[in-house]
Amino acid sequence: MARVTPLSGFPEWLPDGRVVEQHVLDVLRRTFELHGFAGIETRAVEPLDQLLRKGETSKEVYVLRRLQEEPAAGGDPAADRGEKQLGLHFDLTVPFARYVLENAGRLAFPFKRYQIQKVWRGERPQDGRFREFAQADIDVVGAGELPYHFEVELPLVMAEALGALREIGVPEVRILVNNRKVAEGFYRGLGLDDVEGVLRQVDKLDKIGADAVAALLVAEQGATPEQARACLELAAISGSDTGVIDRVRALAASYDAGTELLETGLGELGALVEAAARRAPGVVVADLKIARGLDYYTGSVYETVLVGHEQLGSICSGGRYDTLASDGKNTYPGVGLSIGVSRLVSRLLSAGLVTATRAVPTAVLVAVLDEESRDRSDAVAAALRARGVPADVAPTAAKFGKQIRYADRRGIPFVWFLGTPAEDGTAGPDQVKDIRSGEQVDADAATWLPSADDLWPRVVPAVAP
Template sequence: MARPTPLSGFPEFSPAERIAEQRVLDTLRATFESWGFASLQTRAVEPMGQLLRKGEIDKEVYVLRRLHADPDEEQDPDRTLGLHFDLTVPFARYVLENSGKLQFPFKRYQIQSVWRGERPQEGRYREFTQADIDVVGDGELPFHADVEVAQVMAEAMGRLPLPPLRMQVNNRKLIEGFYLGLGAADAAAVMRAVDKIDKLPADAVRALLVAEAGLDGDQADLCLRLATISGTDASFAGEVRALGVEHPLLDEGLEELVRVVEAVAPLATDRFTAVADLRIARGLDYYTGTVFETRMAGFESLGSICSGGRYDSLASDGAKTYPGVGISLGVTRTLAPLFARGRIAVSRSVPTVVVVALADEGSRPACQAVAAQLRARGTAVEVSPNAAKFGKQIRYADRRGIPFVWFPQDDGTHQVKDIRSGEQVPADPSTWVPPAEDLLPSVVAG
């Protein structure tokens, strides 16, 4: 059999990398649940008609079919199945399908794999894990849900073992109201042009505003000035007012953005900051208010790793509309480049804290009994795979980063050795526990 080759776009993580990934996922789960978000898992597939109803990424959907599928089935979008490309579409379907059973506002988090058939590159994969939180209302959703979603993700990101993260927040009402107050005939065209400000020089964006959005030079300049405004506190609002543009929608959006920024500011850490950034618009048309994008220091080329916003029509059954607000962290998008560049360090590649040493194979049952006593109090333990010389058994532990080796003694007593310091002390398997900092592998950003 020929040697297998890697499959592009489908990352596989080593045991050490999986430890780091699981630490991130555990942190996310714990934070989400501490705010009352319930876990949800939806199916991996949806009817193609559901997946393609907006037509944005029809070329990226993976079709699921049997090897000997019925040709008629393949032509029917309601019978043909595709793997979901995000968690929002299946969530919207779930809300509609189960609305009679749900208590609103419905707060859920969802951590699952998704699939997209796009060209693989750093930060973009064909299979990857996302972590989403959303709050959905029945007919209406108070604005404090926007604030809460921002606070939850800010708290979670501040706890992650990642390079510093910067959440950029804006409000579609603010920028649309500003454009309307300027007299723009097509606010959406202005928004699309300004959304390219990170990809094009300011002069090129100005030219687009004039040629494609129909603005004059003064109007275009004001739009560019608005896009330069940012701040970590409410002072940015004064800079917006100083531009002299007025519109009721601008007032509403400005007030909402101030509320989000002021609520998130106290959660700033050395790993996380939030800033009002009036360049941010998000390209998708369904956002109607608050919008989020997040960049990771040193990895700005990845673009946003955590995005979302307010959408007042998450789903509709014709009689009712379910507005929502949500934000999604691309877990694989964030971690895979860090792994590739050695930017995350893990103290050990296995969960094991203690290796019980074997004097000879005949002592294995007794050593297994010792290991069971230690495991009973939550310590990860393994018995040495063989009865080699103790020096080799210690090296076995050291190569894996396992900090302790346990030595049963001939007289029935026990000793435990910290192989990092060399200290070896008496220990009782019925009471001994490792230091709290050694119980789990440590994960730090390099």
């Protein structure tokens, strides 16, 4: 397949794989822009203290040092010169928060932005885990406040973006949603006040199973066996209609664990499930075990799986945070989701789900009769390009059979032959050959067009061998 990874964790694609990745990025960008998200890019580096601000040590940061910096014994040479120590960003949320604070006076809130960039994590490379990968994020951030309806809309934008990839062979997606207020309200109602600790254990369900999580809740969070069982019963609830809300409410009642916070959360979760059922039927499922490890989520949380590829884990996650950033005077609440583009593309390629119709943009190779007439071939290519047809000129005036093989090896569908001069000095008509069918017809570079399907490389579902 198109994948080559000689430096473990740093994926690269051959040109045909890059056609697939570029198409995915183009589709995501277009969907985000149709929804009014403005594109931004942030620098790859942030001051190390910013990256570690949340006590974030699980995502291992790459720290930078200039080669010619003097590595002072035991000291921090950058700091000695008044420069901040820099690290590569491990997500696009921390840089976005910094960007919002830095530019707050020049942005209009609520500010909707998308951001498609590489991020780096020094983790141990595993299946589907990369040390360098592309993320595609959307976030809406408000100044001081942000209406709840954005928590409904953002996952639906992602559903639409991923849905737009169905036609190239991307499997159906399922967005699993939960609400941090539901979990917190329920745990507190049970009498478990270390909400983060409980969430951290529940987050291990898929990895270690219910019994082990129950044991951890008892051993590490000081839960009673009954409290632990209640947490697991909550985590077992899922469904795509508002019946799921009633079941949570009934569960809470049976443990006498109802709280105001729980009710608020259920109201929000219900609204999300209801709107999603109407606007993107079957895509969004309330799943009460979704915890999301990060402590900054305060409302809706989202994870997304490819149906049939659930073991790949979530390819699109996010949630609501009341404080994306704060400058002391203002706080900036937000809601956002992030697609792991490299993980998605890697799976599409390695599982042979999609393929590019060719690895080069070129639709037409203009043949060269001899080096003296290369100029004429260049002129034909220029005429085709001027009308939007990607065209290349044969690198040498080799035998035509060899020039056709040049096109064939690259998947270029058409080869163009210049008209040969007749005895009276006038040139005969040019001809273009479809090298797949062998059909060859007279053609004029000022008017001829390939079919729309052949104009550019396309990404299509791979045909099973």
